[in-house]
Amino acid sequence: MSDGTSGAPGNPKSAYFLSHADEEVERRTLAVLVDNEPGVLARVVGLFSGRGYNIDSLTVAEVDASQHRSRITIVTQGTPHILEQIEAQLLRIVPVGEVIDITKSKRGIERELALIKVAGTGEVRVEALRIAEIFRARVIDTTNESFIFELTGASDKISQFIDLMRPLGLVEVSRTGVLSIKRGKEQG
């Protein structure tokens, strides 16, 4: 909505001040359904870099081979105005069929998978295993001095687990980035 604050001379914030510049930055998960054609990922990623939008995480894979459909889940940040632009700009890309705002949808589910390597012996090793059990992380590789945990869950839960592993000999982490889907029987 046009805000009635006319630029009274003497009070210009910046020459091309957009009236929404002081809006709060929000985090948003978007599912982008695309035709899996050559270059489509480059188009989507190029849009973000070209227009100066953020990408916090990105996952992509073909989800329907017969229809050549891929699903790209992007976690981004911006003011509501920027987020609206991101959606509209994504929809301009010819092979983009649909953009679903997972965060705003009440039925949105977000999950991430992480592989976490922890090395240690003795008490820290026992402690790492105990915490892993609480988080329902699976052990997928063991040596006398290390574990690899596999953990699925919301991103903040994974981050929390990683933080707890840090003093217990955290070696390295590999995360998929966020995957998304909506509850209920409908597609999309």
Add this chain to the structure above:
Amino acid sequence: MTTATKTKTRAANPAPTEPRIMTGAEIVIEALREQGVDALFGYPGGAVLPIYDALFSAPDISHILVRHEQGAGHAAEGYARSTGKCGVALVTSGPGATNMVTPITDAMMDSIPMVVLCGQVPTHLIGTDAFQECDTVGITRTCSKHNYLVTDVNDLARVMHEAFLIATSGRPGPVVIDIPKDVQFATGTYIGKDGIHKSTYKPQTQPHADAVAAVVDLIMTSSSPVFYTGGGVINSGPRASKLLRELQAVTGIPVTSTLMGLGAFPASHPDWLGMLGMHGSYEANHAMHDCDLMICVGARFDDRVTGRVDAFSPNSKKVHIDIDASSINKIVRVDVPVVGDCAATLEAILKELAKRKGKRPDLSAWKKQITAWRDRNCFAYKNSDTVIKPQYAVQRLYELTKDRETYISTEVGQHQMWAAQFYHFEEPNRWMTSGGLGTMGYGLPAAVGIQVAHPGALVIDIAGEASIQMVMQEFSTAVQHRLPVKVFIMNNEWMGMVRQWQELLHGERYSHSYSESIPDFVKLAEALGGHGIRCDNPAELDGKIKEMIAHDGPVLFDCRVEKAENCLPMIPSGSAHNEMILGEITGNEVSDAGKKLV
């Protein structure tokens, strides 16, 4: 992700006719033919020779051989903008493709429908830094509406038809097809354009009824409304211009337009306000600033138009009609967004308006105010008996050509703005200029393309002596193809627009904006096989313009104009619509923040 290719086409006519087998190069030509392409602009090279060979036996498609691939692109743009059809350019791989990047970007910015065919090295050499290889789809990905690398000849016909569909529908734009040489030689099946569609591509052309009703509600109560129209009206086709005129006639609402929309509304109409924006009219900008209802039809709130956004039309309700949802709320927040095609939406508004019974507020006070602004006579300039004022030159050009079928293109700079201010258009598709990218060098090749589309018309490129030197070689194209384009150079020896900004922003330190050496354009015209005319005397101007018009062939007209004239009025960057410079530049107009803007 990168290997999948698919066939998403469904034949409208699945009757088991003989499959049409041909080479890739023949498929290209056949698809062009089916798409109704009668002319294409191009330049050959190793990677497109098979297509050129197929063209050799296609006398129904005329090929205009340019002198530089950039020329092919702008010519295709001029052809497209003056006809509403799709422009087509054909170039080779590597340098041919990279020379096309400027016109592709230009067409993207100005929403011009264009299909660009590029040759590519054979598929087995892609990625090896082969001779004249470049990553054409990578380079043009962000500056085209869509692009393709065709690696299977059996995809080629579908891709060709899809490209035309995408280039010409929705918000038009350039589509690039990169065709490796082995694909041009390979044989495959041709399919027709019927039934071609792309499931993910669905431009919204019909507006929502609620939005239309909301627009009409606002029209019914507004006492100081304005139409702010743009290139989208031209893109939408002549019917949109007709409907705009009808809606204006019914409502009496005054009309202004962006640079890109000139001609959609007749300049002779009493409710025409002239162009708005940085070099627009005083009355248009003040009407925009003070209106209570702004109805934007196919324009995109460009920074040349809005000036300082926080002071932009502070008290108006804003409606934005645009086929591209991303244009809406991008720069200025609007009250009623309407996603739809201009013609479809204007028609829906007219229908809805006809249903309303109530009386609308009287606009006479508003019109009176507009008359007062108009009486400031913002385009007034001091004429001279001894030197040709650039404004005068355009005025005379207009007077002496307005009764003919005339098409105007321009280069970029002051002359472009004077053309917009002093040449008046009654019809759409008569005015071709590079607005969004502001490409010096656009005008002459665009004129070539326009003349190809309108052989009998008078086509004039209003040029600056700096801009014209960027693409001078295309004059030779005009000579070869007997295209009698007229290049009217307003020669002020300066890069005038740059000089003006240096005067305004940099304390008259004219750093590298003067060309010490300028060609003798008369001799140059003759050397290139055309006709040259020089004029430096206002008294001789009419006669020499008539000579130019009468000459049956390409003309370079070297019109020596006042060297230091500024293009006014002007809203300096970072200022508001009601802060125009009218008379003279003093050097103190621009704030520090404004100086950082372009």
